[in-house]
Amino acid sequence: MPETPFPSTATSDPLRILITGSAGFVGSHLVERFLNEGHTVIGVDNYISGQVSNTDLFRDHPRFTFIEADVSHGIPYTGEKLDWVMHFASPASPPHYQQFPVETLMVGAQGTQNGLELAHAHGAGFFLASTSEVYGDPHVHPQPETYWGNVNPIGVRSCYDEAKRYAEAITMAYHRSRGVNTRIIRIFNTYGPRMRPDDGRVITNFVHQALRGEPLTVYGDGSQTRSFQYIDDLVEGISRLMMVKHHEPVNLGNPQEITMLQLANIVKEIARSESVIINKDMPLDDPIRRKPDISIANSILCFIPSIKIENALRKIMVISDE
Amino acid sequence: MPETPFPSTATSDPLRILITGSAGFVGSHLVERFLNEGHTVIGVDNYISGQVSNTDLFRDHPRFTFIEADVSHGIPYTGEKLDWVMHFASPASPPHYQQFPVETLMVGAQGTQNGLELAHAHGAGFFLASTSEVYGDPHVHPQPETYWGNVNPIGVRSCYDEAKRYAEAITMAYHRSRGVNTRIIRIFNTYGPRMRPDDGRVITNFVHQALRGEPLTVYGDGSQTRSFQYIDDLVEGISRLMMVKHHEPVNLGNPQEITMLQLANIVKEIARSESVIINKDMPLDDPIRRKPDISIANSILCFIPSIKIENALRKIMVISDE
Numbered sequence: 145m146p147e148t149p150f151p152s153t154a155t156s157d158p159l160r161i162l163i164t165g166s167a168g169f170v171g172s173h174l175v176e177r178f179l180n181e182g183h184t185v186i187g188v189d190n191y192i193s194g195q196v197s198n199t200d201l202f203r204d205h206p207r208f209t210f211i212e213a214d215v216s217h218g219i220p221y222t223g224e225k226l227d228w229v230m231h232f233a234s235p236a237s238p239p240h241y242q243q244f245p246v247e248t249l250m251v252g253a254q255g256t257q258n259g260l261e262l263a264h265a266h267g268a269g270f271f272l273a274s275t276s277e278v279y280g281d282p283h284v285h286p287q288p289e290t291y292w293g294n295v296n297p298i299g300v301r302s303c304y305d306e307a308k309r310y311a312e313a314i315t316m317a318y319h320r321s322r323g324v325n326t327r328i329i330r331i332f333n334t335y336g337p338r339m340r341p342d343d344g345r346v347i348t349n350f351v352h353q354a355l356r357g358e359p360l361t362v363y364g365d366g367s368q369t370r371s372f373q374y375i376d377d378l379v380e381g382i383s384r385l386m387m388v389k390h391h392e393p394v395n396l397g398n399p400q401e402i403t404m405l406q407l408a409n410i411v412k413e414i415a416r417s418e419s420v421i422i423n424k425d426m427p428l429d430d431p432i433r434r435k436p437d438i439s440i441a442n443s444i445l446c447f448i449p450s451i452k453i454e455n456a457l458r459k460i461m462v463i464s465d466e
Numbered sequence: 467m468p469e470t471p472f473p474s475t476a477t478s479d480p481l482r483i484l485i486t487g488s489a490g491f492v493g494s495h496l497v498e499r500f501l502n503e504g505h506t507v508i509g510v511d512n513y514i515s516g517q518v519s520n521t522d523l524f525r526d527h528p529r530f531t532f533i534e535a536d537v538s539h540g541i542p543y544t545g546e547k548l549d550w551v552m553h554f555a556s557p558a559s560p561p562h563y564q565q566f567p568v569e570t571l572m573v574g575a576q577g578t579q580n581g582l583e584l585a586h587a588h589g590a591g592f593f594l595a596s597t598s599e600v601y602g603d604p605h606v607h608p609q610p611e612t613y614w615g616n617v618n619p620i621g622v623r624s625c626y627d628e629a630k631r632y633a634e635a636i637t638m639a640y641h642r643s644r645g646v647n648t649r650i651i652r653i654f655n656t657y658g659p660r661m662r663p664d665d666g667r668v669i670t671n672f673v674h675q676a677l678r679g680e681p682l683t684v685y686g687d688g689s690q691t692r693s694f695q696y697i698d699d700l701v702e703g704i705s706r707l708m709m710v711k712h713h714e715p716v717n718l719g720n721p722q723e724i725t726m727l728q729l730a731n732i733v734k735e736i737a738r739s740e741s742v743i744i745n746k747d748m749p750l751d752d753p754i755r756r757k758p759d760i761s762i763a764n765s766i767l768c769f770i771p772s773i774k775i776e777n778a779l780r781k782i783m784v785i786s787d788e
Contacts, residue, residue, distance in 0.1 A: 245639040249632070249639060253575035295614055296614050297614065298634050298635065298638045302638065305635075306628075306631050310628050310632040312620050313619055313629070314571045320567070392620065393620060
């Protein structure tokens with residue numbers, strides 16, 4: 145990111161921010177950032193995929209409050225006026241959302257709507273964490289925000305993909321018909337500390353397999369690509385977007401694309417691992433390529449992901465190995 | 467349809483069927499058919515787009531009960547064991563759903579889920595009325611059920627399209643993870659008696675414009691096509707699908723494709739109308755072509771729409787003119 149300070153929550157007056165999914169991977173990094181910047185944070189989670197250890201990190205902080213609740217059934221917040229409701233609650237890795245398909249659908253529909261209603265009642269902004277999964281298995285490459293996607297509405301991933309598409313639709317409906325000050329981001333693959341070890345996504349799998357000396361599992365022939373964004377870049381983009389009145393979706397991701405086979409070899413190298421690479425069948429409806437077009441984030445937020453995967457992986461593997 | 471009787475609700479033992487959206491266009495025709503066949507029907511509607519006159523048709527029938535309720539907030543049925551829950555509630559014409567975007571989203575999400583829960587509790591079948599709108603502005607023509615669609619998740623039509631895609635996803639989730647005996651149909655443009663005069667869809671518009679001697683409004687240059695199914699063909703398809711354990715979506719529509727300009731001229735001719743045809747700008751995200759591939763319905767249900775548009779229109783215009 146540019147050295148010159150860009151308007152973000154780092155320079156704003158103290159805010160009161162409610163974050164659903166505060167015990168999740170991305171949610172917990174937002175809590176940390178906002179507390180460090182002097183804001184007041186209310187975290188909400190039901191631990192369906194979040195981790196208690198992520199709440200414990202902030203439990204004693206004077207400006208942090210935690211509410212254990214399933215936001216699909218309501219957000220029991222009765223405190224002072226909120227400035228932001230940030231909806232980051234949802235299982236997000238395929239093994240988790242396929243284990244909880246109905247809960248995943250609900251947190252996208254009822255959960256999003258409960259967040260929108262709360263924001264509306266408080267005159268607060270509403271910030272939706274959507275996903276690159278709304279593009280499905282894309283026919284357009286890289287994916288700009290104007291691409292409508294290629295999602296199987298009845299496939300095994302649809303409980304997540306369609307829930308997020310619905311979440312975007314209802315967010316736009318509240319913006320258009322009820323005037324809620326909304327933001328929508330589409331998060332592309334992101335990694336960093338505090339992902340669940342059983343997250344099931346490729347970086348976590350490779351890191352843990354390499355550190356344990358187990359074979360690294362590559363699905364298909366490993367030529368499918370992903371682009372990985374380090375969590376700090378994502379959090380910076382979110383913080384900047386809060387200050388810009390842009391209501392249409394914004395891609396946040398790192399366009400540097402690598403194949404799964406390249407990734408496996410980088411991880412092996414950093415871990416100095418002797419692990420072999422084994423191939424398994426490709427899961428159903430798994431996208432072949434996905435890479436963000438970040439022109440909009442670049443233009444309105446000066447968003448330039450700056451963290452190199454080799455450096456970040458080295459850092460994560462030290463933490464994971466401790 | 468073939469002359470030889472095909473298994474359908476016409477030949478089944480008496481059933482107890484709950485229909486959401488019973489006062490709507492399609493819902494009311496289902497009520498009529500099932501009552502005529504000796505079944506017991508519980509109708510539910512909140513009249514957001516249904517018509518009281520459609521309930522009045524059956525109010526005195528000994529096997530009909532009506533519950534006025536918004537199914538998005540629950541289905542207050544406490545009666546005997548149901549055999550079927552049929553979810554047909556939703557605004558379905560663009561002017562209606564764009565007037566009620568949040569309600570349309572809710573009846574697709576919470577409404578569908580409440581229906582699924584009720585079906586699950588009763589061990590009943592669940593029948594979802596989905597729509598050809600899940601295909602959006604299709605790149606594949608005609609549309610088979612395997613086509614994943616081209617829908618703008620944040621467009622002005624998304625409150626309907628994404629709600630129905632979500633409804634399909636949660637229906638499949640309840641089928642897969644909770645064993646509910648589900649059906650999904652994707653209804654293509656359907657017309658017939660009891661459509662609202664202010665329905666806003668093209669056949670209703672043309673018929674009323676022609677009968678009043680007003681100009682017929684064609685959007686764009688009128689070369690966009692639709693394929694129109696008469697309500698009786700749809701109802702027959704629904705009745706047959708109830709008897710077949712096919713859980714994936716099934717297209718129900720008439721593949722006979724005509725342009726809007728052809729349709730305007732047919733209506734003018736039947737009405738012996740002097741009306742002129744005027745052109746207006748195409749609405750946002752309006753699909754250019756849509757035509758069902760009905761191979762699956764044909765193969766599993768012997769579904770062959772048999773009613774010609776000229777004959778059906780003549781019938782409707784006599785009713786509408788009375």
